[in-house]
Amino acid sequence: MKKTILALMSFILLTTACQKEQTGETLVVAHMGEMQSLDPVFSYDGVTQGMMINVYDTLLKFKGSSMTEFLPSVSEQVPSVENGLISQDGLTYTFPIRKGIQFHDGTELTPEDVRYSLLRFMLSDVAGGPSSLLLEPILGVTSTRDEKGHINIDFKEAEKAVRVDGQNVIITLKKPFAPFLGIVARWGYITPKEWVASHGGWDGTEKLWKDFNNFEKQDSYLFDHMNGSGPFKLVRWDISGRKLLLEANENYFEGAPKIKNIHMMTISEPSTMRLLLEGGEADIAEVPVQFAAQMKDKSGVVVYDNLPRLRTDPVVFFTRNINTAGNPDVGSGQLDGKGIPSDFFADADVRKGFAYAFNYDSFLRQAMEGRAERAYGPAPAQLVPQAAGAAHYEFDLKKAKEHFQKAYGGKLWDTGFALTITYNTGSVARQMAAEMLKRNIESLNPKFKIDVRGVMWASFLEKTAARQMPVWVRGWVADYADAHNFFFAFMHPDGRYAQAQGYNSPRAAQLISAAVSETNPAKRIKLYQQLQNLAYEDAMQIYTVHPTGMWAMNERVKGFEDNPVYMGLNFYPMYK
Numbered sequence: 124m125k126k127t128i129l130a131l132m133s134f135i136l137l138t139t140a141c142q143k144e145q146t147g148e149t150l151v152v153a154h155m156g157e158m159q160s161l162d163p164v165f166s167y168d169g170v171t172q173g174m175m176i177n178v179y180d181t182l183l184k185f186k187g188s189s190m191t192e193f194l195p196s197v198s199e200q201v202p203s204v205e206n207g208l209i210s211q212d213g214l215t216y217t218f219p220i221r222k223g224i225q226f227h228d229g230t231e232l233t234p235e236d237v238r239y240s241l242l243r244f245m246l247s248d249v250a251g252g253p254s255s256l257l258l259e260p261i262l263g264v265t266s267t268r269d270e271k272g273h274i275n276i277d278f279k280e281a282e283k284a285v286r287v288d289g290q291n292v293i294i295t296l297k298k299p300f301a302p303f304l305g306i307v308a309r310w311g312y313i314t315p316k317e318w319v320a321s322h323g324g325w326d327g328t329e330k331l332w333k334d335f336n337n338f339e340k341q342d343s344y345l346f347d348h349m350n351g352s353g354p355f356k357l358v359r360w361d362i363s364g365r366k367l368l369l370e371a372n373e374n375y376f377e378g379a380p381k382i383k384n385i386h387m388m389t390i391s392e393p394s395t396m397r398l399l400l401e402g403g404e405a406d407i408a409e410v411p412v413q414f415a416a417q418m419k420d421k422s423g424v425v426v427y428d429n430l431p432r433l434r435t436d437p438v439v440f441f442t443r444n445i446n447t448a449g450n451p452d453v454g455s456g457q458l459d460g461k462g463i464p465s466d467f468f469a470d471a472d473v474r475k476g477f478a479y480a481f482n483y484d485s486f487l488r489q490a491m492e493g494r495a496e497r498a499y500g501p502a503p504a505q506l507v508p509q510a511a512g513a514a515h516y517e518f519d520l521k522k523a524k525e526h527f528q529k530a531y532g533g534k535l536w537d538t539g540f541a542l543t544i545t546y547n548t549g550s551v552a553r554q555m556a557a558e559m560l561k562r563n564i565e566s567l568n569p570k571f572k573i574d575v576r577g578v579m580w581a582s583f584l585e586k587t588a589a590r591q592m593p594v595w596v597r598g599w600v601a602d603y604a605d606a607h608n609f610f611f612a613f614m615h616p617d618g619r620y621a622q623a624q625g626y627n628s629p630r631a632a633q634l635i636s637a638a639v640s641e642t643n644p645a646k647r648i649k650l651y652q653q654l655q656n657l658a659y660e661d662a663m664q665i666y667t668v669h670p671t672g673m674w675a676m677n678e679r680v681k682g683f684e685d686n687p688v689y690m691g692l693n694f695y696p697m698y699k
Contacts, residue, residue, distance in 0.1 A: 147699045148383035150680070152692070153390045153405040155549045157365055157580050161357070162345035163240075163312035164247040164254065167619075168580075169600055173691015174387060177369065179312035179351035182218050182237065182292075183304065188686050190433070190604035193308055197221055197237065197352075198292075202304065213299035213642070218292045224376045226315045227349075227356040234287045239316040239327045241285050241294070246278075246332050247325070249340070251588055255617065256310050256602055259639075261285065263297030265617035267336060274336060278329040298640050301647070302605035309603050309688055318350050354380045354695040365389035369694075381682070381698035391549040391579075400424060400675055406699070407692065410675045411551045412494045418675045425680075428494070430672035431687045433506065435498055435609065436598020437556040439477070439544075439665035441468035443625035446590045452543035452576075453593055458531065460539040460570055463593060467540070472530040474662040477594075478516040479523035480563040481556075481665050490555040495668035500655035501599070502609035503669040508648055513655035516665070524567050539570025545586065546596040548577035553596040556667055560594075587623050600690055606651050607639040613664060614654060626663045 156170035163179060166172060183201055186192040193201045198218040202208030208217040224232040241257060248254040248267040255265040261284050262276060269275045284295050296303065320326040322344035325335040340346050349357040354375045358368040369385040390396040390408075397414050399405035401421050410418055410426075418426045445465045447456040454462025468474055487495055496504060499515040528536045544561060546553040554577060561573040578586065586592050599620070602608050612618045614631040621627070631654065638650035658664065674692070676683065682697040 147679075149386065150382050150384070150407060150694065150697065150699070151386045151388070151405045153388055153396045153399050153408045154691075155389065155391065155393075155396070155409050157389050158360070158367065159581070159584070160340040160343075160346050161349050161360060162340065162343050163314065164244050165249050165252050165340050165343070165346075167251060167253045168584075169690040170389070173689065174367065174369075175312060176353075176689055176691065177355045177385070177694045178349050178353045178357060179314070180224070180232075180353050181308055181311040181313065183308040183311075185308060185686050185688055187684065190686070190688050191305065193304060195221070196308075197224060197232065197313060214296045216294045216296070216303065218294070220290050220292055221376070222290070224352050225374050226318070226352045227372060228315070228318060229374075230315055230318070232313060232315070232352050234290055234292050236316050237292045237311075237313055238285050238287050239319075240313045241292075241311060242281055242327070243314070243319070243325055243335075244310070244312070246281060247335055247338065249337050251584070251619070253310060253602070256306055259611075260296050260300035260303050260306065261294060265615070272337075274333055278332055282329070299642055300639060301642065302603050302607060302639075305603035305605060305688070313352065314345070315350055319345065322348070352376070355385060377695075380695050382694060385694055393549070393551055397675075400677070403677065406677045406680050408675045410673060412492055412670070412673055415492065415494065415673055423678050425676050425678050427674045427676070427683065427685065428671070430674070430685050431505075432670060432672045433503055433601035433604055433687050434598060434670055434672075435501055435503065435666060435668075436600070436670055437546075437550075437553040437596045437667050438498075438598055438613075438620075439481070439556065439560065439667070440595050440597065440620060440624055441474055441477070441663055442590050442593055442595070442623070443469050443663075444590060445593050450591050452545065452591060454541040458534065458538055458540065461541055463540050463542050467542070467593060470530050470535075471662060472526040473535065475516075476523045476526035476530065477560065477564065478662050478665050479519045479526065480567070481516070481560055481667065482518040482563060483516075483667060484518065486556060486559060487668055490552050490559075491668055491670060494673070495670040498666035498669050500658055500666060501613040501664075502606040502651065506604070506606040506609070507651045507655065513652055514659040515655075516659070516662075518563075520563065520567060523564070527567060527571075536568065537570075539568060539572065541572040541574075542593045543574040543576050544594040544596065545576050545578060545583065545592045547580050547583040549580075550596075552670070553598070557594075557596050560665075590623065590625065601688065604688055606647075607635065610635050610638070610651060610654050614658060620664070624663060626661070628657070628661060631657055631661075 158171040160166050180197050182198040183193040184196040186194050199221045202216050220234045245257045267276050347360050355369040356372050358370050360367045367387045371380045371383045373379045393411045396408045400408040447453045447465045544557040546557050557575045615635050616627040634654050641647045679699045
């Protein structure tokens with residue numbers, strides 16, 4: 124901890140000396156989680172996305188703290204049916220592109236840059252990346268590749284769907300897609316076409332696009348370089364030191380930011396983060412809710428507590444087809460009391476035994492200190508009204524025992540098992556969820572043995588993709604304010620988590636497709652309620668809580684404006 128504090132102090136002193144910064148012009152932000160890549164087509168983690176919204180502009184932006192109201196940004200107008208920029212059938216969206224916006228390298232943003240950026244976002248389609256967010260509404264697919272990894276889309280179709288007409292960018296969807304404006308407001312990052320191509324990236328042509336499909340993150344110049352048009356620009360990213368420095372874009376089209384420098388630093392230990400804020404070495408800290416009471420008593424610190432969030436976290440996930448080769452998390456790899464087989468969680472009674480063994484109310488009180496709502500399904504209640512009325516699991520060790528006794532035809536109860544539950548280090552809530560599940564399950568049978576292990580974020584992501592973790596604890600923060608974003612990720616066969624689990628439900632895919640295309644709000648809600656009931660029946664995931672948010676800041680920091688859709692902070696309105 125002392126080493127971490129000294130490293131942060133050295134970093135601040137160094138950049139202060141080099142750039143002759145004034146304290147009032149600099150924000151030092153301590154956050155959890157590590158950045159994986161600075162390329163908009165690659166990064167899909169919260170901390171990187173929270174930074175990117177300050178560097179890259181999008182077609183639209185959110186109005187204040189609203190999740191559903193938009194303002195113009197790179198687009199001069201917000202499309203609607205009323206102003207003629209959305210067609211009557213809900214398929215065609217026209218975005219008139221603002222003139223005079225400059226990228227950080229001084230070149231002017233053009234409609235072709237917008238078109239290119241949207242196509243690159245979709246067609247790069249790196250494994251585990253966010254491309255499906257635009258692929259699904261625009262091309263009607265969630266991947267550019269089939270199950271064997273072969274490209275299965277036509278470039279000409281993509282070219283036709285996103286086109287330039289004068290100063291307008293026109294997007295044609297495959298079918299009506301209710302949350303489309305929210306997606307382009309959040310994810311339509313705009314990069315300069317010529318700049319990317321000049322540094323070895325895709326040139327925008329049909330001839331070369333396949334060469335840049337599913338690339339390795341470090342093969343892209345944009346891995347550690349950025350050139351947006353947003354209010355802040357990248358100075359450098361110290362990967363090994365887990366630090367990133369931004370500076371103000373004085374030529375920002377809406378006016379220069381008041382804050383001139385942003386220092387962002389990953390701090391994995393929550394107590395260290397708290398000490399940095401208390402000591403004044405950090406201006407803003409992402410402090411876990413477990414430290415809320417302590418922070419509120421500190422002079423000079425302002426705590427913004429119980430902020431609305433679109434988040435389901437922690438969630439316990441089961442992997443149906445575990446990769447057992449050389450995998451210590453499955454022990455012997457057999458159902459012999461010393462491990463588990465690869466298909467251990469294919470037995471529904473095993474999954475339901477775990478689900479009944481979690482103490483939901485106790486976790487809400489103790490781990491979250493009441494700063495959350497009980498989760499009854501993948502999506503928060505504000506997106507699926509009457510969610511609590513759907514079928515759900517309660518803590519019931521008697522029922523847990525009954526299911527474990529039925530599992531594997533009764534063999535599991537007599538033989539026992541051994542496995543590891545994994546969480547990412549630094550997440551106190553996820554660790555507590557894993558430990559609670561361990562205690563309760565082991566209390567049922569001395570032959571049930573569970574280890575709880577924390578791993579660094581990068582390793583956690585790799586292990587998830589390789590299906591090496593039999594049970595893992597993670598969460599989801601909304602990419603946009605719509606229930607589809609949760610149900611697709613959690614339950615659709617092509618969804619991020621369902622894929623990682625090997626969960627393939629044709630019924631879920633059918634309901635999710637119907638719900639996102641439905642324009643009648645009441646009918647949409649009923650479809651999502653059916654999905655919640657299906658989630659209960661399949662029991663592939665344990666939903667615990669929907670947490671609220673919290674930021675702790677030095678009292679000198681002003682202009683804080685929270686929006687639940689953003690995964691981080693909008694630094695533009697801030698000042699000291």
